[in-house]
Amino acid sequence: MDDLDLSRIQFAFTSIYHFFFVPMTMGTAVLVAILHTRWYRKPTPERKRVLRFFGGLMLISIAVGVVTGLVQEFQFGTNWSAYARFVGDVFGAPLAMEGLLAFFLESTFLGLWLFGFGVLPRGLHLLTAWLVVLGAFLSAVFIIAANSWMQNPVGYTINPDTNRAELTSIGDLFTNRIFIGGYVHVVVAALIMGSCLMLAVSAWQLRKKRNVAEFASTAKLSLVVLFIAAVVQFPVGGQLGINETTYQPMKIAAAEANWNTCQPCSFSVLQIGGWTADDPPTKIIEIPHLLSILATGTWDGQVQGLTPLQDQYAQQYGPGDYVPPVAVQYWSMRVMAYGGAALAIFAAWGLVLLWRRRLPRARLFLWIASWIMVTPFFMTTAGWLLTESGRQPWIVQGLMLTKDGLSGSGSAAQIIVSLVILGVLYVSIGVVATVLMIRHARRGLPEDDTGPTDADDARPSDHQTPSLTY
Numbered sequence: 001m002d003d004l005d006l007s008r009i010q011f012a013f014t015s016i017y018h019f020f021f022v023p024m025t026m027g028t029a030v031l032v033a034i035l036h037t038r039w040y041r042k043p044t045p046e047r048k049r050v051l052r053f054f055g056g057l058m059l060i061s062i063a064v065g066v067v068t069g070l071v072q073e074f075q076f077g078t079n080w081s082a083y084a085r086f087v088g089d090v091f092g093a094p095l096a097m098e099g100l101l102a103f104f105l106e107s108t109f110l111g112l113w114l115f116g117f118g119v120l121p122r123g124l125h126l127l128t129a130w131l132v133v134l135g136a137f138l139s140a141v142f143i144i145a146a147n148s149w150m151q152n153p154v155g156y157t158i159n160p161d162t163n164r165a166e167l168t169s170i171g172d173l174f175t176n177r178i179f180i181g182g183y184v185h186v187v188v189a190a191l192i193m194g195s196c197l198m199l200a201v202s203a204w205q206l207r208k209k210r211n212v213a214e215f216a217s218t219a220k221l222s223l224v225v226l227f228i229a230a231v232v233q234f235p236v237g238g239q240l241g242i243n244e245t246t247y248q249p250m251k252i253a254a255a256e257a258n259w260n261t262c263q264p265c266s267f268s269v270l271q272i273g274g275w276t277a278d279d280p281p282t283k284i285i286e287i288p289h290l291l292s293i294l295a296t297g298t299w300d301g302q303v304q305g306l307t308p309l310q311d312q313y314a315q316q317y318g319p320g321d322y323v324p325p326v327a328v329q330y331w332s333m334r335v336m337a338y339g340g341a342a343l344a345i346f347a348a349w350g351l352v353l354l355w356r357r358r359l360p361r362a363r364l365f366l367w368i369a370s371w372i373m374v375t376p377f378f379m380t381t382a383g384w385l386l387t388e389s390g391r392q393p394w395i396v397q398g399l400m401l402t403k404d405g406l407s408g409s410g411s412a413a414q415i416i417v418s419l420v421i422l423g424v425l426y427v428s429i430g431v432v433a434t435v436l437m438i439r440h441a442r443r444g445l446p447e448d449d450t451g452p453t454d455a456d457d458a459r460p461s462d463h464q465t466p467s468l469t470y
Contacts, residue, residue: 004403006415007079010422014072016384017426021065023186023380026140027194028058029133034221036129040122049445050214052117054198056440062110064433071422079415083395083405090156090167091146098142106135140186141174148179150396151387152247165399178247181240182387188233189383192343193376195226199350201441203369206360210444216360219369223354227347233340241294244390245303248397250313250322251390252295253306254329257281261308264300265291275327277307317398324392328385335382339375346372 001009032055039047073095076084084091109131116125149156155172156165167173202219206212244252257274258265267290274281292301306323313322350369353359359366395402 001412003408003412003415004406006412006419007075007406008402010079010415010419011072011075012385012388013419014068014075014422014426015388016381017430018065018068018072019380019384020377021061021068022140022143023190023193023376024197025058025061025065026133026136026187026190027192028054028061028197029136029194030191031194031198031221031225032058033129033133035218036126040126043122046211046214048117050218053440053445054201054218055114057197057201057437059110059114060433060436060440062106064429067429068426078418079407080395080405081407083400085164086400086405087150087165087396090149090153090165090173093167093170094142094146094149094173098139102135102138102142104135106132106139109135137187140190141183144183144186145173145176145179147387148176148182149173151182151391152176152178153396153399165396177243181236181243185233185236185240185383188229188236189376189380191225191229192233192340193380195222195229196343196373196376198222199226199369200371200373203366203372204441205444207363207366207370212360214445219350219359220354223347223350226343227351230340230344230347237337237340238294238297242297245295248391249304250306250309250324251329251386253304253309254324254326254390255333255386256291256303257326257330258291258303258305259307260305261302262305263292263302264289265295265303267291267294271330275330320393320401322393324390328389332382332386332389336379336386339379339382343372343375 032051035047035051035054039051109128112120113125113128113132116128120128153165154176155167155169157168158164159166173179198218199222202215202222205215206219241252253259256265256268257271259274259277266286266288268281268283269285269287271284272282273279274283289299291303292298295301295303306326310322314320346368350359350365353362353365391397393401393403395405
């Protein structure tokens with residue numbers, strides 16, 4: 001492997017690892033805010049204990065996400081400084097907004113929420129929970145906007161004196177069709193991951209017959225959110241396919257291993273081979289017209305093949321191989337789609353059990369649900385691979401090749417050493433985070449809170465002596 005391969009592996013490793021915790025934090029924050037809203041409407045000790053229990057899981061996720069995200073951004077200066085110089089005037093704007101606005105908002109109100117129990121007025125305390133959600137979702141807005149510009153550069157000009165991209169329209173950056181579709185996709189994925197986490201923990205506790213009423217309630221909430229999000233993900237993903245056909249046709253062609261232009265086009269549920277132009281695929285199961293629907297939104301739409309697109313790009317950009325890794329694209333797309341379908345079916349099963357009042361006693365369902373958290377991890381990893389490897393060999397679509405974005409100052413040995421160090425650190429962080437989350441989840445609800453449930457309840461009555469210590 002050369003410097004390019006090693007640098008790509010390092011960035012992919014840190015990005016995928018970091019992205020484990022981004023949607024988990026977003027989705028869990030929404031569910032915690034919903035739990036807080038329920039406690040606000042009916043401030044019982046049981047609801048408060050449930051809120052603080054799942055709030056603890058959210059805090060662990062946020063802590064690990066922050067640590068891993070910092071390391072990822074450092075690589076723009078170490079491994080990819082040529083890229084940073086070329087797009088810094090564009091790429092730096094949303095990243096600065098994320099740090100100065102979204103992260104500040106999220107971290108500030110997270111602290112207020114965490115230490116606000118029994119201190120802040122109930123309404124204000126509830127507001128801090130939803131402002132944590134706002135901060136997390138705003139953070140994703142700026143990150144996805146920056147990444148979407150790499151997929152479909154808009155609102156920029158190339159300075160002829162510096163040969164650098166410069167932002168000319170911030171509005172174009174945030175109305176980019178790739179950004180809008182991608183952001184909605186991430187939001188729905190976050191709800192899937194957050195609901196899977198809550199469902200897995202609730203199911204484990206129900207299997208152990210601990211706090212059955214409380215965890216049956218959180219299982220119900222997570223199943224409703226999971227079913228809605230899993231179903232909504234299909235039209236959202238379909239719109240993404242249409243956008244990619246328009247702006248990144250090579251990516252959608254690679255996702256189907258479609259080497260020749262077709263009209264109408266079938267979707268292969270499963271095939272063997274077909275990863276190169278000289279390797280004809282063996283399509284085991286096909287669904288007629290489905291690829292045309294996914295890629296164009298029409299029954300018999302045309303989908304360009306990899307071979308004619310390669311010829312077109314070679315004429316437009318010069319000699320080179322513009323075909324992304326086809327096998328990675330093909331299977332990544334199917335892991336996402338099949339995983340989403342499986343989760344929708346599973347959630348529907350759980351809702352039927354809820355309707356029949358059999359969920360706390362459904363041993364098979366609860367056992368599977370205890371392990372359901374694994375599924376969205378595979379799905380988000382596949383989605384990241386589909387998005388980023390499908391853009392190759394471009395680091396900015398049509399403007400800069402990945403090989404041209406390297407710093408060029410480090411050796412392969414240095415990259416290997418840093419990759420090993422990062423691997424050891426990230427694995428250690430992952431082990432610690434996993435152990436903490438499992439121990440927290442298995443410990444169950446905290447002890448009964450005998451003190452006041454909020455600041456308003458702490459006010460002395462007419463028959464009480466005011467407490468100076470409070």
